[in-house]
Amino acid sequence: MTRSWWGWGNVEDAVRGEELDALLSRVRALTSGELTGHEPPDPASLGLPAPRVSPPDALAGLCSADPADRAGHAHGKAFRDVVRNLRGDLRHVPDLVARPRHERDLAALLDWCSGEGIAVIPYGGGSSVVGGVEPRFDDRPAVTVDLERLDRVLEVDPVSRAARIQAGVYGPHLEEQLRPDGLTLRHFPQSFEFSTLGGWLATRSGGHYATLYTHIDDMVESLRVLTPSGVSESRRLPGSGAGPSPDRLFLGSEGILGVITEAWMRLQRRPEWRARASVHFADHAAAVAATRAIAQSGLHPANCRLLDASEALINTGVAVGGGVLLLAFESADHPVQASLDRALELCRDHGGEVPERPGGRGAGDAWRSSFLRMPYQRDALARHAVIAETFETACTWDRFAELHAAVTEAARTAMREVAGEGVVTCRFTHVYPDGPAPYFGVYAPGRWDGLVAQWDEIKAAVSEAIAANGGTITHHHAVGRDHRPWYDRQRPGPFAAALAAAKNALDPSGVLNPGVLVDAPGPAR
Structure with missing residues (x-):
């Protein structure tokens, strides 16, 4: 395999052919834009400056x-x-x-x-x-x-x-x-x-x-x-x-x-026992409440990932009003079906429905496949001047509704001002007894000569909303240089x-x- 110098992963695994056609077709249905492809340059042609230092012989x-x-x-x-x-x-x-x-x-x-x-x-x-x-x-x-x-x-x-x-x-x-x-x-x-x-x-x-x-x-x-x-x-x-x-x-x-x-x-x-299920919700607030109940139950699922309706549709193909909760339990010591059964009881208490047998294949498998391809698909969209990126945070449960509304509105407003109408999605990557880690995605049409500036404006607007509504500037992506202004305030x-x-x-x-x-x-x- 050959590592890509300019983008994610291996060159051989890049999005192309039918996968690329299908991806661009989905994007056209969500956003406007020319979707003209651009090829990466050869590093040898970039005219990089000569090194300013020479190492000692040793x-x-x-x-x-x-x-x-x-x-x-x-x-x-x-x-x-x-x-x-x-x-x-x-x-x-x-x-x-x-x-x-x-x-x-x-x-x-x-x-x-x-x-x-x-x-x-x-x-x-x-x-x-x-x-x-x-x-x-x-x-x-x-x-x-x-x-x-x-x-x-x-x-x-x-x-x-x-x-x-x-x-x-x-x-x-x-x-x-x-x-x-x-x-x-x-x-x-x-x-x-x-x-x-x-x-x-x-x-x-x-x-x-x-x-x-x-x-x-x-x-x-x-x-x-x-x-x-x-x-x-x-x-x-x-x-x-x-x-x-x-x-x-x-x-x-x-x-x-x-x-x-x-x-x-x-x-x-290594785990020997596994059990999993996908739960559909008609109402997002109810899905959030069910997820909180599981996080506070002491059941400790290995996976407890809540996808909102847009995230579920884009990455699993499931059309549902409130969202899809992906649940999984695993153990190297004992069977875990009883834990899954109890988690499903909690979901049903909040209106959740299981459209497939527990442990069966469905939305969870589609999500996992999509999850592994996301960075490659992001690169393909970048080559076609589509803004496609994520940002993440964490907050306490009592602040989530307010934070979610503020961040979503900030992202939509910023996209509208700099790019045009776009799509905002949200999923939970991790959940704790005292709060979730929301992970947002944005998709919007971009301009090839202004993509970085467009994203920077959207990112700044979202980061301000996170900081003003009780979230952390990062849950697991780190601070680096891009998050410094908000980290310094936090x-x-x-x-x-x-x-x-x-x-x-x-x-x-x-x-x-x-x-x-x-x-x-x-x-x-």
Whole structure:
């Protein structure tokens, strides 16, 4: 397979042929627009500036200045990233891409960059959708440090059911290495195939489980992190009350404090029992109430994903007035049909209907297939000047109706002003006893020469609505550079000062991922 430098995933898996025709046909029914296709440029034709730095001889073998390599590491995989790549708009590219083979290489790279004031962008799979891996600054050269060579499961503890794993391992390769022991991390974000353990940890990724084990945080036993000031390695423990957690300092730190190189991760046995069902609702408020009842029941379904009517129609083909709730239970220890049966009772209490036998195939299978193809379809729409992107948040249950209405109206108004009439969808990716994590999608006609500006206006309007109505600027996509204005308003002032102090202590030269989470100091040499 060939990784796409400009968009999502593998070149061979791109949307084409009948799938593309069907996608564009659905879009024409929803929006207006010319839908003219555009081809991505050859990176060699972009005229990238020459690297501003040369590595010392001892590190030269780790570093690449290849134009395709630099272009492929310049942006993440957000809609605006894909569009800029398609248009050949690479204003900021790393000067070099370095691939350390082990921690000694990484330590040497950090020493060199710290001494020369060269920015270091830690890079896992590059699936960031918030500008987290983009060297978006002009005042210093940048080296992207790609950890893909640190990709091994180093040790398995079957008694404690944990494993020591290098941070650069991609999701599929991680699961392959755990399979012989009958174990699994069971963390499956949508980016699973093209993201790494280190990236999940650095961004506090949300994964497979809709309840209970929602974030990668819940699976961490200890971390090992290389910082410019030394190595931080926490002790393996099931739990500890010894002061603030060292791991919590680095989880979600997005590479500004150090580079995560290893982690002991809590594992599970592979599920043997499964049960699932799809529930249809005529009223969205009733569907939300049923979902809340399940989230507060202690049943802990693995999947509890509520699709609103538009989301259900677009991605499962099901026409329903209020929405579709996808439920699934799984266990490696015991049958789970009784749990599903009780969840369905709660749904029926709120007017839900099960049009298929529990555990049967239907909307859930259609959703899963669509879910895996969504990023590829988004890229195909971007090539045809269609605005197609998502944003996510979380709020308490008592604020959801107000937030949902405000965000939907803000998105529709912004789309109408900058693009024309569009479609807004909503689904829950995760649910908690005290609130859901709504995930919105927008589809609108765009202008090829103005797609990025159009999306930025829509994104800003939506972000303001989220901030004003009790939501978080991100539930699992991270902060990066794109969410900084709203993150700065959300976090408490004393915590911001403490984070800046930690940054200064661990990265005194200020070279690690400048501009993410905290303001970047000037270049030091």
